[in-house]
Amino acid sequence: MLTSTNSGDDVPTLYGPGKKISRIRTRHLLEAKERGEKWPMLTSYDQYTARLFDEAGIPVLLVGDSAANNVYGYETSLPVTTEELLPLVKAVVRSTQRALVVADLPFGSYEAGPEQALATAVGFMKAGATAVKLEGGQRMVEQIRALTNAGIPVMGHVGFTPQSEHVVGGYRVQGRDTQAQAVVADAHAVYEAGAFSVVLEMVTAPVAEQVTKELPIPTIGIGAGPGTDAQVLVWQDMAGLNQGRKPRFVKRYANVAEVIQQAAQDFADEVKGGTFPAQEHTFDS
Numbered sequence: 672m673l674t675s676t677n678s679g680d681d682v683p684t685l686y687g688p689g690k691k692i693s694r695i696r697t698r699h700l701l702e703a704k705e706r707g708e709k710w711p712m713l714t715s716y717d718q719y720t721a722r723l724f725d726e727a728g729i730p731v732l733l734v735g736d737s738a739a740n741n742v743y744g745y746e747t748s749l750p751v752t753t754e755e756l757l758p759l760v761k762a763v764v765r766s767t768q769r770a771l772v773v774a775d776l777p778f779g780s781y782e783a784g785p786e787q788a789l790a791t792a793v794g795f796m797k798a799g800a801t802a803v804k805l806e807g808g809q810r811m812v813e814q815i816r817a818l819t820n821a822g823i824p825v826m827g828h829v830g831f832t833p834q835s836e837h838v839v840g841g842y843r844v845q846g847r848d849t850q851a852q853a854v855v856a857d858a859h860a861v862y863e864a865g866a867f868s869v870v871l872e873m874v875t876a877p878v879a880e881q882v883t884k885e886l887p888i889p890t891i892g893i894g895a896g897p898g899t900d901a902q903v904l905v906w907q908d909m910a911g912l913n914q915g916r917k918p919r920f921v922k923r924y925a926n927v928a929e930v931i932q933q934a935a936q937d938f939a940d941e942v943k944g945g946t947f948p949a950q951e952h953t954f955d956s
């Protein structure tokens with residue numbers, strides 16, 4: 672079903688159904704940057720998508736706090752809790768053989784300080800995650816340092832940080848004009864604190880490119896242009912299950928919403944019309 676995109680040589684590529692690396696580790700992501708190999712990351716929150724994306728060769732799956740709006744039906748990321756995210760992390764971990772699973776720390780579970788961050792992150796690691804992600808640059812270096820020292824790989828997240836939308840002043844591009852140096856400084860701070868990678872969200876392309884060139888760790892862009900080492904999208908956006916307003920940075924690669932809705936309508940029609948179930952779906956005496 673899946674066609675290989677591998678060139679067939681012996682270089683262990685990160686992305687692709689060739690599966691030459693049996694289990695993705697953070698060092699593989701660093702090596703990919705050194706080779707100049709770009710890679711995709713997707714969110715996943717459940718068994719079926721985790722399995723499909725893993726088999727498609729997606730090397731990193733993020734159980735995002737975006738489960739808030741994409742699973743639980745909240746309007747923003749703010750309400751979702753550690754208790755709500757933990758079962759989703761467990762489901763994704765159980766359904767993944769190769770991909771590196773990153774657990775997002777939800778709003779309110781790490782900001783109080785390194786001790787709170789460590790307690791929360793340990794819970795996600797015990798649930799089977801391989802790394803955690805948290806939002807914030809310079810203001811989070813203590814947390815990032817504490818987790819890294821405890822053996823927990825940290826993915827940073829700078830630029831637009833949805834958990835602090837009320838301080839940032841809404842969903843806005845970061846890194847324009849006077850903000851540019853703040854975004855660059857945040858990315859450097861995250862790296863120096865020990866992060867193995869960093870998400871750049873809604874950052875201007877030149878700033879993202881500069882950060883990508885300056886840092887030895889992979890940058891993962893969402894609305895940060897083509898210059899980052901990796902790209903991430905929320906899967907319901909990418910596959911067209913989310914039919915809501917589409918941010919500029921989203922590309923819809925399928926229309927899954929239409930497929931599911933058509934299936935539901937066909938099922939309903941056949942039940943009403945008495946054509947389902949047929950003989951083949953029925954047990955004889």
Ligand SMILES: Nc1nc(=O)c2c([nH]1)NC[C@@H]1CN(c3ccc(C(=O)N[C@@H](CCC(=O)O)C(=O)O)cc3)CN21
Pocket residue numbers: 736737740741748833842843844873904905907908913917918919920
């Ligand atoms: N479905 C979904 N996709 C996401 O990418 C996503 C979530 N949920 N939930 C958590 C955060 C919130 N994110 C978002 C959501 C919307 C915009 C947005 O509306 N952006 C506008 C405004 C940009 C501007 O100010 O110029 C856009 O058109 O891109 C941005 C980031 C990214 N994350």
Ligand SMILES: CC(C)C(=O)C(=O)O
Pocket residue numbers: 714733734735736737738775870872893903904905
């Ligand atoms: C958009 C990505 C990077 C994210 O943080 C999430 O899905 O929660």
